[in-house]
Amino acid sequence: MYQLSQLDVLEAEAIFIMREVVAEFEKPVLLFSGGKDSIVMLRVAQKAFWPARIPFVVMHVDTGHNFPEVLEYRDRRVAELGVNLVVASVQDAIDSGRVTEPPDGTRNRIQTPVLLHALETGEYTAIFGGARRDEDKARAKERIFSFRDDFGQWDPKNQRPELWSLFNSKIHAGESIRVFPLSNWTELDIWHYIEREGIELPSIYFAHDREVVDRKGMLYAVNEFIVPKEDETTFVERVRYRTVGDASLTAAVQSDADTIDKVIEEVSTTRITERGATRGDDKFSEAAMEDRKREGYF
């Protein structure tokens, strides 16, 4: 009697958090990457304010290295929901000289100043992100309402205590709060929710045949950003993406999971974390995420 499933409880919590932000902040924004977590976050937002439209804009920090399937999905989804999309373009920032592209061409680190610039320009004080605490050791210690100073930086030793569901939204001019409504969800919860809600995803999340190149055990799709070197051989493999990020850094995993059921089965039995399996950007050091968050990363 009066029993709620884990998905009901997680959704209720996320809806509460989103309503709290909209009630207490002038100008929230939701960061949308086209990845499954931000897609779920948009779905929760849709439910939180129904029958009204989502009362904030959506921002995509665009590294310029995109999967076409994801861009197409993004544009279709924001049109369906009737929300405004703001694109913070890393390419524009490079072209205008605001940031410098590293010699190796990777754009992960230079996303941060582009994000911070876009937040400052738009005067956004509450920024929804789809990060989950099960993703990384640093995230496991971050609050749901994560205070950022006027440089957008996270200070793990100076976090506000967070009790019950009483979130502190008070800030001074220039400061902001990153808000993570899906903090308590795991990768498996996300997939079960996608299944329950019948949410459509970009096709690259499901198994398909793709030309790839093997780099240090990671399978990268051959495309305009990943050009095989002379000593590398390419081959066609049945793969899917477990995470969706910068197309030059996100690797695919070998998989036959071409339906949600099969993906859930696969995620339930896999022995490698999603970031470990797919992200070149998190491999720099044990504390890569912590360091990037301190700089103002998501």
Add this chain to the structure above:
Amino acid sequence: MDILRFATAGSVDDGKSTLIGRLLYDTKTVFQDQMDAVERVSKDRGEEYVNLALLTDGLRAEREQGITIDVAYRYFATPTRKFIIADTPGHIQYTRNMVTGASTADLALILVDARKGLVEQSRRHAFLATLLQVPHLVLVVNKMDLVDYSQEVYERIHAEFTNFATKLRVRDLQVIPVSALQGDNVVTRSETMPWYDGPSLLHHLEHVHVASDRNLVDVRFPVQYVIRPMSEEYHDYRGYAGQVAGGVLKKGDEVMVLPSGFTSTIAAVEDADGPIDEAYAPMSITVRLSDEIDISRGDMICRPHNQPTVAQDIDAVVCWMDESAALQVGKKYAIKHTTRMARCAIRDVQYRLDVNTLHRDENHHSLTLNEIGRVRLRTTVPLMVDDYSRNRTTGGFVLIDEATNRTVAAGMILLP
């Protein structure tokens, strides 16, 4: 599948991280790449066993100093339940973190080292768990392998703790002898302790009954946000959105709105998927009423014959959480209670509590970091409150420093 939230407390030496590491490892929550990293570091440090504590210590500073500096949240699941662990460090200066972790917990897990028995810290953790009204308590007597799995040691600690617990209001207590390092009684019952006939830790966590811990009697619905679509289709729509804090709401119920005192009936309880038969905590829903009355964020919907106390003068037990300034009589703070934000002034500090002896010091009129005391405060606007022991949502509040915006205190309301 439902959810159990539990808080763990204990010091580095009690083997808390090892126990959590063991739970994660034995429920196959730990992934191969995480395990590889831990094995590598353990080996580099010349440690004999794979140090499961390394699975949970997250930040650079912690790894370097071998300590835990803040609350970390961790997740695992079995086929019947999803678990959320609020993992809090046990050092003396971190009462703040334990209180934070316990505030949302259904169960508190307190660790003691079988060789040392109850120490000051174990008593303090048990006290804080009961202060925060965590409904279920588990005392884990760890390192049983180092006392030859002695029943006598276990019985002695069990008796000592039970004796201490009578001073607290412990609703449900389970004492489990384990060895986190060897895995005894963590996931499965161990043959090393045939004299113990209770459940393994995981079995207990999976089966402890938490659904009845919620208050299904007193209807409490703090209005969080008013939904007005401003569209053709929903021209006159006005929905009161929020998360149910107590009781059961359904269509046709007579309700009262506080503080105004207006009454109406519920026209609909709904969410984005349509009408809902009955709503209860912690569902996030929208309520529509049959009458047009003025309701805004911070108001409380309840039943006419079961109302919270509407008060401006409030007594509470407060835990002070700020290192930069002390709680002072006469000082003003912002107060957040349910969805209502107000200001308040501290009228009086009635006593400061020694969390180790439970002694009340009535000659102390301020509270510093990690100190707990009973205060009286006056708010600028009425709050709709319940005693914290009756409802943790309508009985809890936080204080915010108006100059620094820091969350400086957690309060638990006491009604006469």
